[in-house]
Every structure is written in C-alpha cells, then in structure tokens.
Amino acid sequence: MQANSEKISSKQLFYLLTLELFCLITLFLPEFLSNRLAQDAPVGLVLGFVFACAFGFILILFWRKYSLSFLQNKGNGGIMMDAMVFLLFIQTVLITVFVLNITWEIVQMFLLPEVDRFVILIVFYLVCVFASSKKMEVRARMAEFCGRFFAVLFIILLAFSVKKIDLNQYETLFMNSPVKLISGGYEVFLLFESLIFSLFAATFLNKKTDYSNALKKSLLCSVLFGLAMLLVLMGSFGVNYIGVMDYPAIRLLRNITKGGGFLSRMDVLMIGVWLFSLFFFVSGGLQYAGMLLSSVLDDNTKKSVNIVLFTVIFLIAWIFGNMQNSYYIYRNYMYFIGTPLILVVLIILLLKKSKDTQGVNSDE
Amino acid sequence: MNISASISENIAEFERRFDSCADVKKNIFFLGKDFDIQCYIAHIEVTVSNVSLADSVIGKMLTLLEGMSRREIEKCLRNNGLGIADVTVLKTMEETVSGMLTGDLVFFIDGFACAYKIPVKGYPGMGVTENTAEPNVRGSKEGFSDSVKANTSLIRKRVRSNKLKVKEILEGVRSNTTVALVYIEDIVAPNLVERIEAYLEKYEIDGIFDSGMLIQLIEESKYSPFPQYQATQRPDRAAMAVLEGRVVLLVDNSPMAVLLPANYHNFFVTTDDYFNRWEVASMGRIIRYLASIIAMFFPGLYLSIIQFHSQVVPTTLILTFASARKGVPFTPFVEVLIMEVAFELLREAGIRIPGSLGKSIGIVGGLIVGQAAVDAGLVSPIVVIVVALTALASFCVPNEEFGSAYRLIKFAILFAAAFLGIYGVILGMILLILHLCSLESMGYPFLLVKGGDKSGWISGMESIFRKPSDKLTERSIYANENEKIRLKKKGDSDASKQ
Incomplete structure (x- = not known):
C-alpha cells in the first residue's frame, strides 16, 4: 500500500456520515416524533427514511454529474450553482447552531448542572473549531476509529434496556391521518437532509465510485439505530411519556442499573458517545461552512473570513439560546423554504447537465 | 579536490x-x-x-x-x-x-x-552488550552497540539475504556521523527509502550524536508528545521490522535504532509476542492497551467522580471515597496533583541516581512518602492507590518514550477534569484521538494504518489479538504489495494465498 493519508475510503465516509447523523436520530428524534405522531412514530421514521432515500438518489446523481466541481466554481458556476452554495450555507449554519444548543443542554442537564452555559458552550465550540481546521481525512479517520466502539457500546446498552420493555406499550399503528403521517415523515426527512453534507466529504474519496455505497449504508444504518432506539423507548416508557421528556434516550440509559460494578449510571457512557457524535456534527458543520465560503471567495481572504464565520455561528447559537428555539427556526426555514428550494435547484442543475451532455453528444 | x-x-x-x-x-x-x-x-x-x-x-x-x-x-x-x-x-x-x-x-x-x-579496528567502543532497555523473557539478549558497523552486522546476522541493503549517508556538517538505512530491497514500500532520504536532506546540522537528535528533526509533527518513530535497542526487533517492509535507521555512536514508519500499535508489541503462544501474547497486548487508557485517564476520572459526579458510582463506593478523604485538608485536585508530582520526582530521581541505588530510591521513596503522606493526613489512601496504579500502568507500555507521552497527557486530562469533570475528560479524549488521527509517520497515518483500504482500523483486529502463528501469513501494511506474503505452506503459490 502506498501512503494514502490524504484520501478517505468509502468505509471512512460511511462512519463519518453515520456518526454525524447518530446524534440527531437517536437523541432528538424519539422525543420529537412521539410528540408529533404518538403511536405512529415508527411509521413517521420509516416515511422520513423513504424521503431520505429519494433525496439520496438525487445526491448520487448530482455527485455523478458534478463531482468536485460544485466546490471549485469560485463564483463561475452560474446562478443556479451559486444559489445551491448559498442554500447549503444557510442550512449548514442553522443546523450547526441547533446541534450546538443540543450539546450544551444535555451537558448542563445531565453532567454539569452548576456550570454556566457559556463555559460549556465555548469549550465545546473551541474543540470543534480546532477539529474543523484539520483536514477532512483526519475527521474521517477519527470517525472510523471511534465508530465500531460506539456501535458496540450502543448495542450493549440497548440490549440491557430491552428487559424493561412492556409489550403492551405497542398499540395499533396508523392512528393518524395520512396527511399528518406524511407531514411527520417530511419533518424526519429535514433531519436526514444533513446527508447533503456527504457531498463535502465525498470530494476527498479515494475512489469516486464509492460514494453511493457509503451513502446507502449510512442511511440504512442510521434508520436502524433510530428505529431500535425509538422502539425500545416506546416499549419502556410509553409514547405519551416520551413526548414530554427531555432527551428520553439518556433517561432510558440512566435507568439501567447493574449491581456490583463501578458505575451506577450507565447513561454517562452513552453521553460520551453522543458528545462524540455531536462533536462530529458541529466540527463538520463548521468545516463545510468554511468550504462553502472558500468556494466563492479568494484564497487570501479565506482565513479572516473563517474567523468571522466561526464567531458569527457562535453568536447565533448564543442568541438562539436553546435547542427548542434553534430547532423551531431550522425547522420552519427548511420546511417551507430550504428543502423545496434545494430540491428545485438540484433538479435544475441535473437537468442542465443532462442537456449540456446531450448537446455535446449531438455536436459530435 | x-x-x-x-x-x-x-x-x-x-x-x-x-x-x-x-x-x-x-x-x-x-x-x-x-x-x-x-x-x-x-x-x-x-x-x-x-x-x-x-x-x-x-x-x-x-x-x-x-x-x-x-x-x-x-x-x-x-x-x-x-x-x-x-x-x-x-x-x-x-x-x-x-x-x-x-x-x-x-x-x-x-x-x-x-x-x-x-578498514582497521576503528574507534574504541563498548561492543555488543546486553539489551537492558527492552527486557524480554524469551529470545536474544543482544543489544545494539555504539558502532553503526556493528549494528548493521547484528541485523545482517539475523537476515542473511543479499536483498538486505545498507545505504550509508553522512550527517552533521562537523560531526560527519555515519547514518545507515537498512531495508530489504524487494519488501520495502516503494519510495519509502527515498522519502526518508528526502527528509534527512531537509536540514543541515553541525553534529548528530544520537538517533534521537536526528529523528526529532525529521518527524512530521514536532509539537506532538507522541514519537512518530519507534526506537529500539533490540537487533531482533530491527530484523523483524525490515522483514515487515520497514526501514531501520542506525546512527553511529547511538545504541538506539529507529524503525520507520511507525504506527500507534507498534508501540504495544513486544518481540516476546511472537515467541510466546498466541493466547498469552494477545492477553499481554490487551493488558498493555488497557494500561495505556489507565495511564492517561484514571486520575482524571477519579477526580471527576469525587468533585462533580458522585452519583455515577454506587453509593457504597462513594462512601468509601468520602470516608478515606476525611480530614484531608486539600481539595481532591490538589491532593491528586501533590501525589502525581511526588511520583514524578521519585521517577526522575530514580533515573538520575547512578547504579542500583536508583531502583531502591524508587521503591523506598514510594513506600515511605506514600505511607507518611497518608499517616500525616495530607492525602487519602485512595489517592495513593490511584497514583500508584496509574504509574504502574504507564510502565506497562513497552516503549519508554511512548509511556512518557501518556504521563504528559495524564496531567492535561487531570486539569480538564478538575475544571469540567467527565465533560472535560471527554473533550480531552476527543482532542487526543483527533491529534492521533492527524499524526503521520513518513506519510503513513499513525493511528489508522489501513484506513482507506479494505481492512479497517489499526491493522485490523490482528493488532490486539495476535493470531496463531500459522495464520500470520501477511506482512505489515508497509510491505510492498508484491511481497505481502510472509508465510505459506511449501508448494502453495502466492496467488492461491492472496
């Protein structure tokens, strides 16, 4: 093997994507879904997954047509490409802010109730900024290194919780109207939509053809983790209780007690895993936002603009204040503006490329 | 002229x-x-x-x-x-x-x-001496000497092949020190020797007196506490390294050979691992990996639990901690810090004091200082246990330089834990893994050697669990792709194995 340290493998991309999605799917989604769809939460998750698959298909097509070029246009990619970069940038900033606010909330709620929000947030943020300054392959390697440990730990802890499941908690499905179910699925998709970030990491792939493989596996793995967590939570607490709980996944693990060991609270282990996942998401968000800016700016101004960008993201996170507000803003933007526009732009860009290709072929 | x-x-x-x-x-x-x-x-x-x-x-x-x-x-x-x-x-x-x-x-x-x-008898030297820096139970007891010629011949003695090449370079404008690159022509990774030579040519220095001086100049991340090269005094380890496709760098007047490239896992492997039965060897490796985690995180985790998260451990355990701390005038952080600094003093004194007295100082000092501190009520017995276990763990890592890096990181984690409890420890862990993932040795990733290829992380599970000898068929990741097979049954072709 040659030293190939500047590239990432399909496996690394898979771990990176899965770890980035993991925090949203297992930590945030159960509470949100139970609130929206009650007993039909698993249906909503599956519907969201179906939407995400369709979106993934569009991303794969886009990757095949454009590959690296969407990050290298330097403002010369046409109005649609600029619009795409702009929309991606807004989405990246909003979801990063949302995840940052999840982070400080869970740390303060479950680990450091007496420490100030600012301290928790700034320390985490600085670590993420530092990570975002590293090359993509460093984060990818880190994801590959951590991924298996985390998966094993997650499965073990879920297995410990299984005995608390009460099968009576699973009632009949499809209690909600189809419109509500689709709306719920669409909201789940808004979280899965961060799959679009895979395009950034994919630019560093060893083999360009590996992208679709990594994307599909990551999507499947994330939905399985999400479904497992949701079903265990529903079985353990009941759907109504999950809806009013803060971070029910952590509370579930907190209830696991194993006598005779060193730990009386198993959630601490899993909070560690979630913090890693949140770290991957935020550091990725910062890195991707930086890449988007670099794609339209001169190399000379890149560094100073990055500093401004990092400061602005932190200030927005601080101003939004908590997870609920951040999610509200992210959700409303993506629900009504972001997602439809991104889809339209992606489809136009794909059609444009097909037309160009056809034009070249007919000229020949 | x-x-x-x-x-x-x-x-x-x-x-x-x-x-x-x-x-x-x-x-x-x-x-x-x-x-x-x-x-x-x-x-x-x-x-x-x-x-x-x-x-x-x-x-x-x-x-x-x-x-x-x-x-x-x-x-x-x-x-x-x-x-x-x-x-x-x-x-x-x-x-x-x-x-x-x-x-x-x-x-x-x-x-x-x-x-x-x-050639005549050359400069005076110590000759081949017993290796004391990396003791082992089985295998040769020979150690490298100060003479680069003697050292190359110690490797040649073990690998008697005309494919074993020795390239000599003079380093040091005034010292004119002979540096030898030893490798096996057809096994070494393509361009690796050239890459090392290019690194060596980057600097011009007046004198080189040890391999440590040279290698610190050429390693990629100079601010990292982790060495990105593997130093050894054992000719058998160096011989194994060349058979893996690595390059051995020998410097005249230095009994320490440098093996390049190196990865995280290399530091947890001893030559004994290959001489012992695989179950025992695997157990040894697991213990060493565990020791590395204890060496870095144990004091920090103890401090986090005592100061911030007492509800994380069972009530009986936290009560034991509390009763042990009764009457101790310092905060847990100061208490742990005092004992850690005392341990570092003892360690440093043990190294500097000549002869067997050094060892005695370590043992006697540790026992007396620890017992006296507990009797005087300055520290709790639990802290003595924590510090002693951490020290023991740091010495389980078979490479002294690598063990030292753990001791440094332990202090960083301790400060993070004193400030933010387990949250600080987790952030420290994130930074540590991030740092390890960013390290490279001669262009190869330091932590995830196989990352980017089929087999996954740190040379696969083979790293921690040593396979039975007849299953160790492939050379390391560094070996030339055409020479990957190191073991096959007589009559089997390479193609059938691959």
Missing part, C-alpha cells in the same frame, strides 16, 4: 588539512626493492595499534610490496588493488579525509592519483 598522482602534493594537502591535530598519525615510508616508491599512511591514533598494523593484512601486504620492483608494485596495485577485501579506492581529497575520520586508515602511493581506504 582530486587526488594528485604526485604524492608530495597529496602529503602537503593532507598535512595542511590536519595541521595541529595531534591525534592524527601520519607516516611516510618507502616501498620497492630500492625503497624508491614513496608511500604515506594516515589514521586516527587509537584506531590502529602498532601491533595490529604489523600483524594485519595491510601490514603483511606492505611487507610484500617492499620486495617488489616499481613496475611490479604498479602492476600489483592496478590489478589487485591492495588485494584486501573491503578496500575502497578514493578519488578526491574530501572523500579521503572523511574516510580517515570515520576511523579507517588511508594509504597514498606515489604515481597513483587515488587513495586507498582500509
């Missing part, structure tokens, strides 16, 4: 260059039947004794030349050189000067526009 055919010019130049060098011995004498051919030999005083010169092959050859006519001498030298193996013919004065300074004898003869470099 080219060597002249006139010996008087050569003598004048040589004398000029070594003016006021009392340790350089220069002799003019005459050979031939009529003693009409002027010769000149020069060497560093201690490298050649009078007795050995007379008894040596060169001595005997000179005696033979004494009886020849000028024509015969010319013919003999032209056709046979000096008739001695390992004689190097040098064409320039610079080569000649440097050849003599490496500890060899140089020989000029009138009428020949060249000089002969003849």
